[in-house]
Amino acid sequence: MPAQMPAIPWHKPRKADPRQPLSRSLIVDTAIRVLDAEGLAGVTMRRVAQELGTGPASLYAHVSNKEELFDLMLEQVTAEIRLPLRPEPERWKDQITEICFEAQRVLTAHRDVALVSLGSIPVGESQLRITEFLLDLLLQVGLPPQVAAWALDALGQIIDTDAYEAWVYNERLARGTDLGAYFDQLRGYLHDLPAERFPTLQRMADAMMEGDGDQRYAFKIEVFLRGLESFLPANAPTPTPPAAAPDRPGPASDDQAWHGPTGGAAGAAGAGG
Amino acid sequence: MPAQMPAIPWHKPRKADPRQPLSRSLIVDTAIRVLDAEGLAGVTMRRVAQELGTGPASLYAHVSNKEELFDLMLEQVTAEIRLPLRPEPERWKDQITEICFEAQRVLTAHRDVALVSLGSIPVGESQLRITEFLLDLLLQVGLPPQVAAWALDALGQIIDTDAYEAWVYNERLARGTDLGAYFDQLRGYLHDLPAERFPTLQRMADAMMEGDGDQRYAFKIEVFLRGLESFLPANAPTPTPPAAAPDRPGPASDDQAWHGPTGGAAGAAGAGG
DNA sequence: TCTTCTAACGAACACTGTTCTACGAGCCGA
DNA sequence: TCGGCTCGTAGAACAGTGTTCGTTAGAAGA
Structure with a gap:
């Protein structure tokens, strides 16, 4: 993590941290990071939200379910599987x-x-x-x-x-x-x-x-x-x-x-x- | 369920219901009943305890874990599988x-x-x-x-x-x-x-x-x-x-x-x- | 500038597994 | 018969969980 610049005092911080806005893919990426660190049982809505510096309720605007989040994670992971160039x-x-x-x-x-x-x-x-x-x-x-x-x-x-x-x-x-x-x-x-x-x-x-x-x-x-x-x-x-x-x-x-x-x-x- | 007889007034009830005392196998049987009715996700310690007219803590005297309870349930269910008389x-x-x-x-x-x-x-x-x-x-x-x-x-x-x-x-x-x-x-x-x-x-x-x-x-x-x-x-x-x-x-x-x-x-x- | 919309979020609900601690009945030796 | 002791029982509590509600605050459109 690079050294953080101090916040400009007269810019009242939008949220406490000016991250990129929440999005489906950001949530999924974060969830996978938590998955890798702590396993599937560690992937809770609260844990993912915390990692994003927000609360669990915020996730539900982009993901309808924990189950749906899991499906999205699986899809993302599956994308990593490499296939041969052609069938032989x-x-x-x-x-x-x-x-x-x-x-x-x-x-x-x-x-x-x-x-x-x-x-x-x-x-x-x-x-x-x-x-x-x-x-x-x-x-x-x-x-x-x-x-x-x-x-x-x-x-x-x-x-x-x-x-x-x-x-x-x-x-x-x-x-x-x-x-x-x-x-x-x-x-x-x-x-x-x-x-x-x-x-x-x-x-x-x-x-x-x-x-x-x-x-x-x-x-x-x-x-x-x-x-x-x-x-x-x-x-x-x-x-x-x-x-x-x-x-x-x-x-x-x-x-x-x-x-x-x-x-x-x-x-x-x-x-x- | 048969019609319950009224409790004899001068017999003070042992616990509120004079069930057979808690035991490992009774707990497992009850858990399987809950399993059949509501699926594995429905088998909670509270739910099983409630079915036995007690609290969740009481189960831990006979079963060390929810995981162990699940294992016992599986074993009990597996016992139902019938095998042929002899290998042919x-x-x-x-x-x-x-x-x-x-x-x-x-x-x-x-x-x-x-x-x-x-x-x-x-x-x-x-x-x-x-x-x-x-x-x-x-x-x-x-x-x-x-x-x-x-x-x-x-x-x-x-x-x-x-x-x-x-x-x-x-x-x-x-x-x-x-x-x-x-x-x-x-x-x-x-x-x-x-x-x-x-x-x-x-x-x-x-x-x-x-x-x-x-x-x-x-x-x-x-x-x-x-x-x-x-x-x-x-x-x-x-x-x-x-x-x-x-x-x-x-x-x-x-x-x-x-x-x-x-x-x-x-x-x-x-x-x- | 004012309104409208919507993403964001704090708080809360109804749960979960598990542990701590107190209670009380039954048994054993005296 | 009586104390003391053990051990099954259970209430309350802890630290979590997924999800929802109602509100807020910021951005976009008029």
Whole structure:
């Protein structure tokens, strides 16, 4: 902060500090600053207002809700996610993996902002930008349109959920919890489970604890991409006949037949991250 | 509620109402009743205490935290999830799909309780019960141990996240939002996107909106299971070499070599649902 | 110069989780 | 039977929260 000039005495100060006037984007920027410093729970209307040298009521002239403010913050953060120059279908799995890690990098850089994304439908410009890129890529690969469309849904969930859990993990670390001891405890707890009721779990305790967050994240993405791959027309005769929901008709394996009209309302799914 | 008998005058009432004394399980049961009626946000210490005819401070003798109360509630709810009698490896995909839908049925029956599960490591008895079953099943199928272990992680995430999103969807419905009009709006919004920036998305608007929550859920599970399937030793020469995180070593495709010591701390992942 | 409009804001409302402290009933040893 | 002690209970309070109301003060338009 540069040294402040003394106020000219006969200029009665407009507000106590002649800041730039309040605006939506200024509020959002400030809120993100608070978010980065203290996490989502620290972003209160009072806290943001205080940072702007005003009261909470003033914010409501530019933002109708705390929820709306959160949405705006998410959109702003999402804009930071960089995408490759163009889709490269010949290495689509690598490219998607890279995007997933880029998204996680950006999301976790802003604490637990991913939590905002979890229940919301991505309609912001930046979110659609990512959706557009991925959708284009998946179609170029040759996936059936409906598979590609629904895959975005799932991809967004993976990204958001993992970003959130990565934050939980980091938070515990930052709060001074000795994670080494914590996980040793957990491992011991699994080992000490009654063998007659939890034989497998007890035997697999070490495997359950294996791998850090990034490895597990990479695994989830890999499994998901391999699953997608099985929907490629080339792999049409899939290893096993595709299962579906217990009673409802699940996704069939015939490829182009996907775009069929079943006429249901869309689910409340959040793709795009 | 049955008609209350008048209090016998010469019996001075113990507290104003001669309820059974406070206890952990009574508090949890009451909290779940409030949860079912008003959602997780409605579960406040005051609200639960009021339901028990007492003040909020009284709860803290049996429950150290609101967070702990939430964990106990989750554990209690998870206990409702029914499992098949025994693993049937020959139809493992169907069985897992059934369990996923059973879990979602129970979770969504209790509003947004799934939110509690999202950031927490599943160590409760009921959660471990499910983990034990699934782990056993996956190993019997012949999946490499480490793949099976990490798969539980991913499965838990799918279940929790989808249950939460299903609740968001149902909530909007319950709050009187006309979802038909809402999704029509959304569809129109996608259709009206500038074609030069979002050509694919615009073209695919209908496919993006296709399918209700259950169909999308079934699709995610199916993709995941097909991905898992590709890790079966029989399928060892997978269509493409397994990709990994950009710089880190991802899961290799050799099967039994998994149980290796990489020595990292476990991630903050929540499996089990 | 006077009016009109609107962004800004102080104060307040109805809440929240949690803690402190006093109260009072039940049990135990004498 | 009686004191003393423990421990579950609960009222009040603290420091917060999101949001709204009614007022004010500054700028724009006539």
